[in-house]
Amino acid sequence: MTMKLKETPHKKNETALLTMVQAINDGMKTMLESDETTIILGEDIGRNGGVFRATEGLQAQFGEDRVVDTPLSESGIIGTSVGLAINGFKPIAEMQFMGFIYPAYDQIMTHVSRIRMKTMGRFSVPMVIRAPYGAGIRAPEVHSDSAEALFTHMPGIKVVCPSNPYDAKGLLIAAIEDPDPVLFLEPMRNYRSSRQEIPVEKYTIKIGNGMKLRQGEDVTIIAWGAMIPVAEKAADQAEEKGISCDVIDLRTLYPMDRDIIAESVKKTGRAVVIHEAHATSGLGNDIVSVINDTSFLYLKAPIERVTGFDVPVPFFALEEHYLPTPKRVLAGIEKTVKF
Amino acid sequence: MTMKLKETPHKKNETALLTMVQAINDGMKTMLESDETTIILGEDIGRNGGVFRATEGLQAQFGEDRVVDTPLSESGIIGTSVGLAINGFKPIAEMQFMGFIYPAYDQIMTHVSRIRMKTMGRFSVPMVIRAPYGAGIRAPEVHSDSAEALFTHMPGIKVVCPSNPYDAKGLLIAAIEDPDPVLFLEPMRNYRSSRQEIPVEKYTIKIGNGMKLRQGEDVTIIAWGAMIPVAEKAADQAEEKGISCDVIDLRTLYPMDRDIIAESVKKTGRAVVIHEAHATSGLGNDIVSVINDTSFLYLKAPIERVTGFDVPVPFFALEEHYLPTPKRVLAGIEKTVKF
C-alpha cells in the first residue's frame, strides 16, 4: 500500500526528559507518524491510553483505525495481526500484561514465528508484541510473570528487553522496523522509576547488542530489564568491599550478544547472572552455556545464577521474597570471588 | 466418591512382550481397573483408540463415561480436566501431538500448575497430560515439536519422558498416582521401535530418578526419550574408538536427578548432552548449569551440547537434518575428549 511519509521535522539534537513509559509512547508516536502501515492493537489502548498509559494520546492523534481497541481476546489480537502483517501492515500488538500472553501462545509459536520459514520468505510477519513483565508492583496474581525463556526457545522471533528510557525508544523503533517479529518486553518496575534526556527525533539501537554499564576486573554481572538497578546496587556494594564488577545489560535476549559476555568473562574469570524468571530452564542457563562454550579455560569459579525461585510468582505480599535482591546478588558475587 | 477396587489378579512375575505404546495402553488399563476416579479425555481416543492406538480397546472395556471422546478443543480438555481433578477425579488428558498442546498453554500455566500453590493445598490437580512428541516419523508440520523446556520452566508440574516400554508403564502409573500434575511425554519414534518383556501386574518407577544405561570412564552422555537410541549408537561407535561412555537416561526432566549427573561427571570429567529440542533455552542448558554447580572442579573440557538447531522443526524432507544423529554426537564426544 502507499506509504505517505510525513515525518514531523525535529530540531537536530533536541531532547526531552522522559520516563521509560513515555519513551515507549514516543517511539510508537514516531513510527505512527513516519510509517502509515503501522497499526496498534490491544485491550484498552485507545481512549484509555493503556493501563500503563503507554499509548496515551495516540488514538486521539492517529484515529481509531490506527490505534485499535480490540475485544478481550489475545489469540484474536495476535491471529488477526498475522493477517494484517502478511498483507502490508506492521501491527504493534499490546498484551496488557505478559501473564496474559499465554492464550496467544499457539498463534505465536505455530504462526508468528514460523510463517517466513514455511513460505521460504514469500510471506513474513513484521510485527511487534509489546508486553509489560515482571513483579514488584503489588499487582494481582499472574500479572507479574517473567516468561522470556518461553520465547527465546521459539526460533523465528526476536526478544528484546530494555532497562532505560533511551534504550526503550531506540530498541522499540528498531523492533517496529525489523522485518521479523519481535517480542518487546517492558519492565513495569522501570516504567516510571527514572527519567532520561532522550532525542526527540527518530533513532534506533541495533537489536542483538548488549551494553557494558560499568567496567570492573573481578566479576562479570549479566542482567537485563528490571534487574539492572538490582545489579547496579549489588555492584556498588561490591565495590565497597573492594570487588570491582563488569556490569552488562544484555538488552536483547534473542539473538544474544555472546561476544560481550565472552569478552568480559575472559577478563574477569567470574560471572554472576541475574534474572527474575525461575531458575530452571531460565535464560540464565543459556548464559552459563555461552560461557562454557566460549570462556571455559578462563573460569576461576563456578558461574553463579541469582534468579527467581522455582515457584510460581507469589501473591504480592511475598513477591519481594521471590525477586532477586542486591543482597542475594552480593552473596553470589562474594561466593564466586571467595571460591 | 466411592472407590471400588477391582484389581484384576495377575500371577506374580507374569510378563508380556510389549512395545512402548502397548505398555502405555497397559498402564492406563491397569489404573482404569484399579482406580474408579481415573478418566481419560482426548480427541479420537474412544472408538478410534487414539491416532497411535494408545487407548485401543479402553472405551470398549470401560465405557464412554471413563474414556471420553471430547470435542476438538485442547483448552477445553485441560480446563474441564482441572474441574474434574479438583472434584475427585484423576483425568488422563491426551494431547494428540505435543505440537497441539499450545492452545492449552494458558490453562496449564495459570491453573494446572498453580492451583495447589494458590489455595495452599486446599485444592490440587492430580492429572496427567500425555503428549506424543518429537520428529522422525515423516509427520506434517507442527506434529514434530519437542517442547519439554516450556514446561520445565513452569513450577508446579512434573515432566516425565520414558525411553522404553518398561519405564513407560512404570512411570505412567506413578504419574497417575502422583498427587500433582504430570506432563507425560511419549517419544513417537520409540512407540513401536522395540519390544520388552514387562510385568503384567501393576508397578511404578519413582518420578525424579534417572537411570544409568552403561558404565564408562571417559565421557558422560546425558539424554532421554527418543535420543536414547542415538546416544547408545554414538556410545557404541565411541567404544570402537577406545572411548568408554557413561550413558544416562534422565527419564524425569523435572524434577531433575542432579545426583546421577554429578556423580558421573565427577568420574569422567567430560559431558555430552543430547536433546532434539532447540539449543537456545533448551533443557541442555540446565544440565550444563547442574554440572557447573556440582562438578566445576572436575571438568576437563567444556560440556558439549548436541541438540536440534535453533530453527523450527522443518518439514519432514529435512527433519533428519534437524535431529541429532550418532554422527553428530560422536563428533561431540571426540571434541570433549580431544580438548
Place this chain on the structure above:
Amino acid sequence: MEASYPVKQIIDDQGNFIDTSYTDLIDAKLARHLYFHMCRIRAFDRKAISLQRQGRIGTYPPFEGQEASQVGSALALGSDDWIFPTYRDHGATLTYGADMTRMFLYWNGRVEGCVPPDGKNIFPPAVPIATQIPHAVGASWAEKRKKTTNIAIAYFGDGATSEGDFHEGLNFASVFKTPTVFFNQNNGYAISVPIEKQMNSKTIAQKAVAYSIPGVRIDGNDCFAVYFETKKAIDAARSGKGPTLIESVTWRAGAHTTADDPSKYRPGEQGKDIVDPLLRLERFMKNNGYWDKEANSKMEAELNEEIEAAVTAMEQFSEARAEDMFDHVFAELPAQLVEQKESYLELLKE
C-alpha cells in the same frame, strides 16, 4: 435477535411489581434476606475502597451497582454447589459463605485469601479472563458422574465472552450436558471497552444459540429477577436438563479498579439513569410494608461491627511467611526446591 431475548423483570425501578405472578412467592423474609446481603457486601465494598485509599490493602476492583446480580444469584445456590468467581465477584462469594477476613487478606496480596472455609466449594477468583468457565464445567461434570444433584455456577463478565475459553467451555457443557450455570454479568464495560466494541451482538444471551442451550436475559439490578431466574437455571441443571446461559444486565457504577479512572473513557452522564439496586429494593420493601427503620439501623450497626472486626483480623493476621512461597508448589518438595528454600531462609537470617 434482541427482541427474542427480552430483559426479564419482576419489579420496576419504583419497586412495583411488573410480573404479578410472583406476588405470592416474594415475602418480607425473602426481601429482607436479599436486602441484608446487598447491604452487607456494599458495606464491604466501600470499606475496601477506603482501605485501598489509605494504602492498607492493594489495588481493589469494586462491584458497586452489581449487588443485586451477585446476591440474587449466590442466594439461589445450594450448600454443596460449586462457585467459580472472577476478581469482581466476591460479593457473590461473601454471600455464599466466604470468610470476610480472608477476603480482605486476598486483596492485600495474601494467598491465604484464596483458601475457602472447609466444606465450601469456592474456587479462587479467576484472574486470567474466562479461564474459570471450563473449570466450572469440569467440576459440575464430576458431580454428574458422581450422580449427585450438585451444580456449578461460573461468574464472568461481558468482556470474557470474547475469549476462546468462554466458547470452549460452553461447547463442552452443551455436549456433555453438564449441570452448569453460566452467569454473565453484563456491566457494560470491560475496563474501558464498552460492549458495542466488545461484540457485534446486541445481547450476550443469544450466544447460547451457538450451543443449542437455553439463554435468558434478565434485569441484573432486579434482585428478584436474578434470584428466581438463577433458581430456574439451577433447578434445570439439578434435574439433568443441562446448562443455561444467563445474561444479567447490570452496571459497573464505579471504576474498573481503584487504579482506573473511568472519566477517561466513560461519558459522565452514562448510567445516571440507572436506579441503584439497593434503592430499588428499598422502594419495593416500602411499597409492600416490609420496611423496618429500627431493624435497619440495627443491621447497619452490626454490619459495621462485622466489617471492622474483619479489618482488624486482617491487619493482625500473622505475617506472610517466605516458607509459604515454597511449601505449596508440590505435595512433596523436590530436592532443588528444598535447597532453594533453605539457602534463602539462611540468607534471611543474616
Place this chain on the structure above:
Amino acid sequence: MEASYPVKQIIDDQGNFIDTSYTDLIDAKLARHLYFHMCRIRAFDRKAISLQRQGRIGTYPPFEGQEASQVGSALALGSDDWIFPTYRDHGATLTYGADMTRMFLYWNGRVEGCVPPDGKNIFPPAVPIATQIPHAVGASWAEKRKKTTNIAIAYFGDGATSEGDFHEGLNFASVFKTPTVFFNQNNGYAISVPIEKQMNSKTIAQKAVAYSIPGVRIDGNDCFAVYFETKKAIDAARSGKGPTLIESVTWRAGAHTTADDPSKYRPGEQGKDIVDPLLRLERFMKNNGYWDKEANSKMEAELNEEIEAAVTAMEQFSEARAEDMFDHVFAELPAQLVEQKESYLELLKE
C-alpha cells in the same frame, strides 16, 4: 434452530432443478467449468492416494466427496482475493491457482510446497486447527483498510468450530465488519468424532447468531448452490456488508488421512445414500443436454497428462537442501544460526 437454517439447494440428487430461479443463470459454460475442475481435483486426489500407497509421498488427507464444496467456493473468488485453507482444502487452492507440482511437493514433506505462484494470495494450509480463521480476518481487514474490494475466505471443518480461534476470529470479524467469508465444510467427522459428539447444535450455521452475522446452510454437494451462495457472501463482503458464515454440508467419502481406518469408527452403511457430487453434476448436464462424451474423454486424457507431468516434476525436483532449514528463519541470519549452519554443513561434507 435447524428449521431456521434449511439446507439451500439448486439441483437435486437426480440433477434436476429444485430452485428454478437459477435456470437462466446456469448455462453449459458454467456447468462444464465446474465439472472440469471437480474432475481435475478428483484425479489429483486419487493420484495422491496411490502415490502415498507406493511410498512416493507422505501421509495424505483425501477430500473425495467434497469437490463440489471446494470447487464451487474457489471459483466464486476474484483473482486478488485471499484464501486460507486447511490441509484438506488443496482442491480449493488448486482450483484457485496453486501449482500442482508444488502441491505434490507439499505432501512429500517439502516446504517448497507452501510457496504460492507470484501474485496469488494463497496462504499455507493451516495445520493447527482453526488458527487460520483469525488470519483471514486480519488479511481481509487489511484490504478494508487499503480501501480495496478484495476479500478473504477461510476454509475450516466442523471440528474446527470447537476451537477458541474459531470464536475469537468470528467475533473480531463481526466487530470490525471485515470482508471475510467463513466457509465451513461440515463433512460429518473430525477424524473419528462425529458432529453429534463435536457439538450440541444441529447446525453450524446457527453459530453465526452469536456474532449477529448472516449464517447460511447449503448443500455442499450441489456445486451450484455452493457457487452462488458463496458468491453472495463474497459480494456482501466486497460491498462493505461484512462477514458471512457458510455451512457447506458435505461428506468425507474416504479416510481422514491415508494413515486412518474409518471402518474402526464409521458404520459401513453411513454415507452410502449420498450421491457423489460429480455424478450429480453429470446427471444435471445430461438432463440439460450439456453432456459431451468426446469432450469428456479428451478432458480426462489431458488431466491425466497434466497430473503425470506434475508427478514427474515433483520427483525430478531438486533435492531438499539442508541450508533451507536455516536460511528462512529470519530475513537476516543471527550469528549463532550462521555458526550452527556452517558447522553442520562442514560435518555433512565429512
